[in-house]
Amino acid sequence: MFKWLDLIPPPGPGEVDTAWVASADPSAMTDDGERRRLLALRWHLATAEIEKASYDRDPEIYRIAAGPLPWTTGDLGWALRVAHGGRIYDGMLYHLPLLIAERLPAERLAAFEPALAAILEETCSGYFMPRSLRDPLAERYERLLTRVGAGVPAHLLPAYDAAGLAARRRLGGRLTDPGTIAVLEFASTLAKPVPTKAWLRQGEALLRDTPPAVAAVRDVLDVYTGTTGWTREAQDRLVRGLCWLAATDLSEETTVLLARVAESAGRSPGRTAEPRASRTAAAVIEILVERPGPEPARVLARLALTARSKPVRARVRTGLERMGTVRGWEPGEALELAVDHHDLDADGRRSWPAPGGHTVIAEIAGEKAVARAWRAGQPLRSMPAAIRDDEVVKAAKEFAKQVTATLATERVRVEALSSLDRVWEWETWERRYLRHPVTGTLGRRLIWQVSTDRRRWVTGLPEPAGDGWSVGGLSGPGCAVRLWHPVAADAAEVSGWRDRITAAGLRQPFKQAFREVYRLTPAEEQTRVYSNRFAGHILRYGQAHALMRVRGWSAGFLGPWGGGCHSEAVKEFAAGGWQASFFHEAVESGGHEAEFCSTDQVRFARREGRRWEPSPLAEVPPRVLSEAMRDVDLFVGVTSIAADESWFDRGEHPFRAYWSNAVSGPLSGSAEVRRDVLARLLPGLAIGPKCELTDRFLRVRGTRAVYRIHLGSGNVLMEPNDAYLCIVPGSRGARVSLPFDDDERLSLILSKAFLLAADQRITDPTILSQLPR
Structure with missing residues (x-):
């Protein structure tokens, strides 16, 4: 609670007495x-003594104090002191001071401005009253303070909004500067994402x-990028106006700031795909398209x-196409040229001198970047205590986080090339996919x-050849390069590559x-325009929806x-040519x-100009068909209730029949691949020697029983009567080197296999109670 009691002016000679x-x-x-007037004061005093507020009706003060009353500044001071000393935190205590202040002339409120501003800040902290009461109350206090002369109009930087309140704190005394107020008010007049030339000249x-x-414009935008949550229309209009002014x-400093605004405005704070501020995002995209340098791209x-x-993705795609046209890029090049190299050297490293003869090196190790300490040319196991809190170490760790974020984004981009039969000239490909300090760590393992x-x-696979690289003995000018996809290979070729990847112990950045x-x-040839391959499954909806977003759907x-019973997840493939x-x-x-959803059809459409035209499945490119179906299979395999161990104890649930069939049913495409990986890993x-692969199960011989782990769901059945064995997954899987790291179910199956193969060592009473003696 804010200490605003001392901000209330001392009692005047005519102030009312509580007694x-x-x-x-x-x-x-x-x-x-x-x-x-007396009844309103009495109601206010009584309200302060109530233990619990009632939010389901308007305060009685509204009825009693309606119309002009002979309020005085003494009444206002008394009401503020009662509100401060009240036993409850609720909106009722703030209503009477507000009603009194609203009816007093502005010149008589100057002494109360600090106390009223403190109440507004306390109200906006919001932890003690519902938002439905807090926001209207805060808005009225803001308008009151604006009338008193508290600077920037309340509707521009509302203190009940996190970004508005943070901006007010950042601006401080500049809130009353006429020039700052004029610029903010002008920025808020931009109704559309793109201003007219006259608006820009005036700005x-x-x-x-x-x-x-100028500094105020930058400060407000900087504050906005550091906050989260939905942006109201008035603030959306202000921020996009400030972006055009900036x-x-x-x-380059302003470009970086605008880039942060674009990412913040385009982010979705809720569970839907709706951006935080759609019009601001659209405005900054338009700005970045026209700005020079690599950062906008x-x-x-x-x-x-x-x-x-x-809509945001569509606008970004259009912007990149425009940018590519101006800069002479081919389709898709913008994404490649935009990858930040972070000033890493050819080995993917960057170093800083540190105290005590140490060197701190940030480098890419696998799927992330790490910061390590070196001394005398040798890496140390851990960061020495003498430099652990040094600013150099902190900077190196923050830098490593930035590189890791770029690496994760680039992994998604490169994997998305799987649906696109794109061809590069050798020199371009070598520069962007082998020599690039970030992308090269991915491309050299593909x-x-x-x-x-x-x-x-x-x-x-890329192999060093002199000062460059070769693939299959070929290299140099005149060669064309494309990413290999197993859908275009026969079974023998795929099997050969799987053997080679496994034997080499190579971990690819994603499944290839x-x-x-x-x-x-x-069946899909018969249905022609839709597939029922993954229809009829029951998914945990929250997890499924989140996974769809992660995969770009x-x-x-x-x-x-209305309309909330049905949904259609949509994703564009092959650089936007297919959907x-x-x-x-x-x-x-x-x-x-x-809580749950059932799955239905998968359909495809081809882009025809600005329209999407439905397409027969037979006309969908094999890569696009395979990649889309792979995603849907992932949704089903990961989020199906069949993978939920707790369903065994739910009794006669309506979905029990589906669960019982799915936990041991036919394998999906991902489970078939899982079986193939295990066939190569188990001999080593x-x-x-205790394991055997069947058509659907990994069979493990323990000392207490023979167990069958389903390769799809990961559930365990015990022979001979298929008794279900519930094993709650632990936080750590089996430590086995896998050729990829994007199949948690495979790690779970291996961890269960190691556990059950040594079932004589099991000490968990929950598991022991289910095993035969």
Whole structure:
């Protein structure tokens, strides 16, 4: 609670007395106004003594104090002191001071401005009253303070909004600067994402005439990027106006700031794909497209991969195309050229000298960047205590986080190339996918194809060759390169690459050699325009929806509102030339947010100009079909209730039949790949002699029983009567080197296999109680 009691002006000679308010008889008063004034004061005093507030009705003060009453500044001071000393924190205590202040002339409120501002800040902390009461109350206090002369108008930087309150704190005394107020008010007049030339000229003139306002513009934008939550329309309008004003400065510092605004505005704070501030995002995208340098392209490239909003992604794609046209890029080049190299050297490292003869080196190790201490040319196991809190170490660790974020974004981008049959000239490909300090750590672990005539392709992993690289013995000018995909290879070639990757102990950045392949089935040839391959499954909806977003699918959220029973998840493939739709609907919502959903059809559409035209499955490119089906299989495999161990104890649940069938049913494409990986790994594992692979299960011989682990769900059955064995997954999986790291179910299956192969060592009473003696 804020200490604002001392901010209230001392009692005046005519101020009311609490004892008088409690004892005076309203019925003895002949003046109606005085009587209602006393009743309002009494209600306020009584409210302060109530233990619990009532939020389901308007305060009685509204009825009693309606109309003009003979309020005085003494009444206001008394009401403020009662509110401060009240036993409850609720909106009722703040209503009477507000009613009194609103009816007093502005010149008589100057002494109360600090106390009223403190109440506003306390109200906006919001932990003690519902938002439905807090926001209207805070807005009225803001308008009151604006009338008193507290600087920037309340509707521009509302203190009940996190970003507005933070901006007010940052601006401080500048809130009353006329030039700053004029610039903020002008910025808020921008109704559309893109201003007119006249608006821009007027804005530039304002900034020239009021130099201090330039810093205020940057400060408000900087504060906005550091906050989260939805942006109201008034603030959306202000921020996009400030972005256009800031854009008059072409410095790299301003470009970085605008980039942060773009990412903040395009982010989705809720569970839906709706961006935080759609019009601000649109405005900054337009600004970045026109700005020089590599940073705008990097920001747009990140947004193209991370934005959940379909309109935002579409605008980013259009912006990148425009940028590519101006800069002479080929389609898709913008994303490649935008990858930040972070000033890393050719080995993916960056170093800083540290005290005590140490060197701190940030380097890429696998799928992330780490900061390590070196001494005398040797890496140390841990960061020495003498430099652990040094600013150099902190800077190196923060730098490593930035590189890790770029690496994660780039991994998503490169994997997305799997749906696109793109071809590079050798020099371009080598520079962007092998020599780049970030992308090169991914590209050097992937399988590529090289051709000298674009008809006969040689497949291989990149290998050092002199000062450069080669693939399958080919390299140099005149060669074309493309990413290898198993959907275009026969079974023998795929099996050969899986053997080679496993034998070499190579961990690819994502599944490539072991990538699931989905080809058109006879059933899909019959249905022609839709696939029922993954229909009829029951998914945990919250987890499924989150996974869809992670994989780049946009979907309306299922819930108890009009149209909330059905949803269509949509994703664009092959650089926006194709679109897949995955239909699903809520089941057992009970009038609340959906807990489960059932799966339905998958359909495809081709882009024709600005329209999407439905396409027969037979016309969908094999890579696009396989990649889309792979995602849907992932949704089902990861979030199906069949993978939920707790379903065994739910009794006669409506979904029990589905669960019972799915926990041991036919394998999906991802489970088939899982089986293939295990077939290659088991001979080299200590538990190999105790294991056997069947068509659907990993069979493990323990000392107490023989166990069958389903390769799809990961559930365990015990022979001979298929008794279910519930094993709650632990926090650590089996320590086995895998050729990829994006299959948690495989790690779970291996961890269970190691546990059950040595079941004589099990000490968990929950598991022991289920095992035979």
